[in-house]
Amino acid sequence: MQIRKATKSDKKPVLDFCQSPYSGIDYIANVWDFWLKDGAFLAMEHKGKPIGVCHASFSKNQVWIEGLRINPEFRQRGYGSSLVLKTEQIAKRKNYKISRMIISNDNKKSIKLAKSLGYKIESRWYLYNIKPKRKQSQIIPATNPKQIENLIDSNTYSKSWKWFAFDKSAISELIKKRKILVFIQNKKTLAIGVWNDSKIDDDVLQIGYLNGTKSGMKNILYHMQNKGYEQNSRRIQILAQQKIKLKMKDLDKRMLFCLMKKDL
Ligand SMILES: CC(C)(COP(=O)(O)OP(=O)(O)OC[C@H]1O[C@@H](n2cnc3c(N)ncnc32)[C@H](O)[C@@H]1OP(=O)(O)O)[C@@H](O)C(=O)NCCC(=O)NCCS
Numbered sequence: 250m251q252i253r254k255a256t257k258s259d260k261k262p263v264l265d266f267c268q269s270p271y272s273g274i275d276y277i278a279n280v281w282d283f284w285l286k287d288g289a290f291l292a293m294e295h296k297g298k299p300i301g302v303c304h305a306s307f308s309k310n311q312v313w314i315e316g317l318r319i320n321p322e323f324r325q326r327g328y329g330s331s332l333v334l335k336t337e338q339i340a341k342r343k344n345y346k347i348s349r350m351i352i353s354n355d356n357k358k359s360i361k362l363a364k365s366l367g368y369k370i371e372s373r374w375y376l377y378n379i380k381p382k383r384k385q386s387q388i389i390p391a392t393n394p395k396q397i398e399n400l401i402d403s404n405t406y407s408k409s410w411k412w413f414a415f416d417k418s419a420i421s422e423l424i425k426k427r428k429i430l431v432f433i434q435n436k437k438t439l440a441i442g443v444w445n446d447s448k449i450d451d452d453v454l455q456i457g458y459l460n461g462t463k464s465g466m467k468n469i470l471y472h473m474q475n476k477g478y479e480q481n482s483r484r485i486q487i488l489a490q491q492k493i494k495l496k497m498k499d500l501d502k503r504m505l506f507c508l509m510k511k512d513l
Pocket of ligand 1: 316317318319320323324325326327328329330331351352353356358359361362365
């Protein structure tokens with residue numbers, strides 16, 4: 250058994266044994282070519298054939314681990330864990346301090362694997378979908394970190410299914426890129442939302458952090474619905490922490506995810 254870089258020709262044999270953990274087509278088919286160029290994309294080889302893969306991307310002080318897949322015929326032998334450990338080794342050598350990954354709350358095997366390697370559940374996030382629609386709202390982009398500081402109640406925010414530190418530098422970058430939306434009434438910020446265009450599906454808009462009053466958050470969602478309507482998006486995905494109680498007509502509550510973290 251050998252761990253090496255994944256290649257273009259691994260794609261077919263790997264996809265052949267991949268069943269999506271989240272039903273439907275496995276998203277790694279769409280990101281494979283990008284992953285070959287980005288970060289570290291590892292394959293485990295057995296008798297010349299790939300029997301597992303794992304991808305890592307690096308940012309600031311964090312390694313993000315994703316796309317862990319082991320051929321069902323080769324599971325329960327420690328190969329999944331070895332791929333994660335190898336990825337962590339690469340990250341440590343490059344001096345990255347934190348490792349994170351996102352796992353569906355129903356994927357008990359993976360959560361167990363992560364916990365056995367020292368990962369802890371940092372936070373839980375619900376995925377919701379909402380359809381684009383013509384809507385009115387009074388949302389503006391945030392212009393100043395002071396405007397939003399009371400509403401940042403998380404170490405992380407999500408962008409295209411990766412979670413990043415929600416620290417000062419991230420906030421000022423997001424403000425510069427007009428990615429933080431605010432709902433203000435009587436000079437008070439009542440809600441914030443951080444949005445992005447999903448990199449995985451190009452016609453999906455995402456909210457990767459949401460907090461505030463019920464009516465404030467509703468306004469942010471109306472704004473996104475309208476944006477989606479104007480740019481012909483298929484849907485708006487919302488990732489909000491489990492503790493955010495989101496209720497709104499047309500909001501489709503989907504799955505719960507665990508954000509796992511380990512200090513390297
Ligand atoms: C999750 C997944 C990657 C795990 O891969 P794996 O190679 O079976 O993982 P490991 O073998 O390292 O660990 C799994 C179990 O095997 C056990 N194990 C490890 N080495 C072993 C060995 N030599 N002999 C017997 N059992 C062993 C582990 O203790 C663990 O047991 P547990 O489930 O009781 O905790 C694999 O099930 C998979 O591809 N699932 C579908 C895709 C998926 O869910 N990916 C993760 C999305 S975040």
